[in-house]
Amino acid sequence: NAGVTQTPKFQVLKTGQSMTLQCAQDMNHNSMYWYRQDPGMGLRLIYYSASEGTTDKGEVPNGYNVSRLNKREFSLRLESAAPSQTSVYFCASSENRGGRTKFFGPGTRLTVL
């Protein structure tokens, strides 16, 4: 099992450009999450999906949109990238609504110039 995979690993964008971060899990988990990690800030939840077909805002959703394409895949889109969105983005999954353990992907390092 690959666990949680993310693409791309690195990306550089110019202000105003758009892009989609891809995430897939092969553990048959119901819940999926997008976090961003910034120095001194820990991990902050952007969006989550409790199950296929549902998505909800987390702590820092502004400037982002998500799509739960199917049970395996959960994508994060930046419509108009801003320098404040320079960060490392992690996708995670957990077994179900009460899933305590979150399994994280390797991350995408995004720089917005």
Added chain:
Amino acid sequence: QQQVKQSPQSLIVQKGGISIINCAYENTAFDYFPWYQQFPGKGPALLIAIRPDVSEKKEGRFTISFNKSAKQFSLHIMDSQPGDSATYFCAAQSGGYQKVTFGTGTKLQVIP
């Protein structure tokens, strides 16, 4: 408002020593306290976790001590090894799957 405060920000320990990382929380609704370990270039991975009905949990060289009345919990790494060098995040979770608050992380370096 930061609900989980973690200290220190960085820590250097000699091989064989004890590494101690502390966290304090405010929300008494938290009912699950995991610690995650993150190596450079990798995503965080669950290391050990505790529920508030126990005061201590040990798994190998890793121990969580929990003080419910003080709303504090800590991670102790006994006989620290260079391979333990990583960033450690404490977290606190309540009820729903999305309600996880992470600490700001501690970068541990174990020197030979």
